Amino acid sequence: MATNRTGTAQRPNGATQGKICQFKLVLLGESAVGKSSLVLRFVKGQFHEYQESTIGAAFLTQTICLDDTTVKFEIWDTAGQERYHSLAPMYYRGAQAAIVVYDITNQDTFGRAKTWVKELQRQASPTIVIALAGNKQDLANKRMVEYEEAQTYADENGLLFMETSAKTAMNVNDIFLAIAKKLPKNEQTTGQGGSAQGRRLAEGDAGAKTAGNCCK
């Protein structure tokens, strides 16, 4: 597994080359499909049965290594309830990647995922990498959304697609990894400046660059 939980710390002393890339990633999808659970699995390797619902949004980071590049994800986990929709642009604005999550045991959540994809295609950065995650794969015996149906939809819309399970960890790291691979890794990777969000990211970036220097 290419995921490296502690990020740069595990690199062999000084022997590293390669660069640090920082990406903003946002999770979207209907409430209770498992967005927070996916992030928790990816960032901490844990699964909480009674994961609390998300209000507003939560922020977490995780670093993975990909060949000679260190990819740092800044993850915004948003609230799924439709009412919190008005907050969403604040989080996906300037994001380079998005994971749109649905629950394979619930057809409605798939419909909602499609709406999110449309909104992202219209409103988010045109270069955004979107992945579709059919979560709760461990409950495949209660499946309401066929794999093929989702795959076809993903192909038509140029999305990455995987069925995942935050509970068993299946495909969780993989989907983040697939996104990391697809993201452009040139030097200038952070978001479009100008917007408040962009400025903020630039700030965060400053911190990351110092960390980057020691690896170069």
Next chain:
Amino acid sequence: MIPLLKNPEMNFGAITFFARQHKEDMCGSNGLPLTPNSIIIYGRAQKLKSINSPYLCQYLDIIRGKHERTVVVCQYCGIPLLNYLEKETFTLTDIKRIAYQILQGLNILHKRNIVHRNLSSENVLLQGNVIKMFNYGLYYLTDNGKLVSFPVVQLLYAAPEIYLDGIHNSLPNPAVDIWALGIILAELVLNKKLWNYLKVGQRIRKILSLLQSNTSVFERIAREHNAYDEYTNVPDELKEIIESCLNIDPTKRPTCEDLLKKSIFNEFLIQNGYINNDVKKFETFAISELYHWWQLAGGDVLQELKKQGLIRSSPPILSLPHLVLIEGNILGQERNPATLYDPRIVEMPLDALYQRFENISFSAFYPLIQIKSKIISQSEPQSYDATGLPLIIKERDPEYQFHRIILFRRLLHGYPFTKDLIRKEAEKDIPPLLRGEIWAALLDVKSDYKYRYMKLDKYTLTPTDRQIEVDIPRCHQYNELLSSSEGHKKLKRILKAWVFKNSHYVYWQGLDSLTAPFLYLNFNDEAKAFACLSAFVPKFLHKFFLKDNSAVIEEYLAKFSQLIAFHDPVLANHLYEINFYPQLFAIPWFLTLFSHVFPLHKILHLWDKVLLGNSSFSLHIGLSVLTQLRERLLSSGFNECILLFSDLPEVDIEKCVTLSTETFKVTPISITEREHENDEFRTKDEYDISGVTLHDLKQERYPRISARDVIELIRTNPDKILVIDIRNLIQYNRCSVINSISIPFSSISFTENKIENVGNNSTQLESTKDKVVVVIGDEETDLELFPTFLLRCNVKKVCVLHGGFNVLLPVSPTVLVSQNNIG
């Protein structure tokens, strides 16, 4: 004073059993683990705790031990009827009275759809002239026996249909209790322990053989026990009753209500003071309170059970499985069925408590709540003083809790007339045992709350249901009550009722967390939990649950930023520079008043204070959280800061309470006052702030202050205010606020954040010593640059007079002087 405590009714004991354990790998339909049966039992038990009758032992507590062990703590006083049989004689009146009292008790249970099914002369306890039934809740607790693997049944007293239907799968039918009553009465009138000489199997056969009987069951029993003479001597009416109870056909047995109407019980009806249960008699204290004090004084039920050998720990190696298959199946961990249920009752010793309370005087049981005359208060013993102690200690101090509970009990009894006194006492602290009731009083819950709740629709399907359903299993589930299936059902009903009633509001995620503390405290009184929520929202979260609440939330968050700037400019400047604004982290804080952020025990302490404040208090709590994390925030950039809040570190709640109370006290009201506040709780006039648009508000980094607050400060607290007049010197000299200093706006350069730039008065600004620094200008002055400059120079408590200098002109008596006159 011990005699009051040593009331023979004030005793309790415990029984223990094991709930059925789920198989290791069993999952619910949502793929998540099943709720442990002991938790389901725990949830169901709460209803039993609310039953109150002189003929039923009061349920006090349920304790969950290891491996699904369940301990039930319950009042236990008196001697089992069984112990009197064949030793003493009962008079006819005695027997009738016992029958009557058992029927009264059963009736209460049956009305609540609880079937005893465990009734026997062993768990009917006699004390003086009164019986109390014990262990009547086991069948209900265990969901008609489904949650345990042992049969809930009293062999000899079980009606024949119980055996016919199979012990595990019969539906609760109150007729089985009537049968058991029949057997008990037969025992009493014949004065015989029935079939005492038979073994278990034979007894069951005996009972089943009654099915074939074509004579009366009672008569057969009498004959089998060589008691035909006694049988013939039983007065007809009583005999008839016993025979009707012992009818083989359960549908033909009378109900409790039928039997209570019989004329032989008339003599008891008249003296029964308990028929009308709605009018509660005032008790100085209740057994549940005694139990609470007992625990505080070191009483430990599990420890007692261990001492008596009911809980035995076996070495861990014995609990290892014998075999674990690759697929995860575990073999060889079955518990010995004989240990699943222990019929023994362990009475809890109260000596330690008696000793601890030895010095409590008699008058302490009857505290005076109204103003005392000097003479009385002098002759009163010194009250137990614990004011200086930390809250945690006070809450665990038995004596202190004794005094608090006795006092609050009286005050609550006098509610609503004692409302003010309750509030005053609550300011000191709130005894945890009575918190639910005290909160309801602080929230002004009206006495007809039950009726109001009853009228609301809680069942019709609505589009919100899905959201509520997915939120409930994620809401404070570490708590046994809230994770029990009873808890889930109740929470759902309350939320649906709330959405139904507040059609102008909608369900926002987070409302579940907000409801949780109320449900937790009023688990047996759903209507009261609802009433508290309904009173809480308009008072503290007015308009927060509007479908479009963005203006309300934005305003709140803007005020929060300003409050930070007011009290902690250094932190405010840092957060501003790294673009770390409250939208990113504080929405769940304020929308749920921290109930989505902290665990329940912390919320309770926090809300003890919230309920005494106003809707701005929450902002101060937010500030106190930041203050606790201040050093880390100051040394962090954007990412670290936001991470800190996504995974909030341990916050000391008592510190939060202290800090927020402090800032709350020294912050002029208008600093945090909002447009969207509930007008029901305030009045406004030209001296208050109004008409500030959200857009302007968000631009302003420092708060505005109202003329009202400025005048108030000048008049009552002149050394707590520093007025800076930034108009030009001519205006200042002509007319200005008493003791104000003049720093003409045009005289300053704002390019650097140097306080020296203001000139002569800079020293005053360098050490404002907690004074509120009010900047006063007029239309011609720029009211943004200067206060922002002060803020950037880290001057504390900077605010701007709303409306400018001219609002002060009409004030009478005036707060203005002319410098020219002083000359």
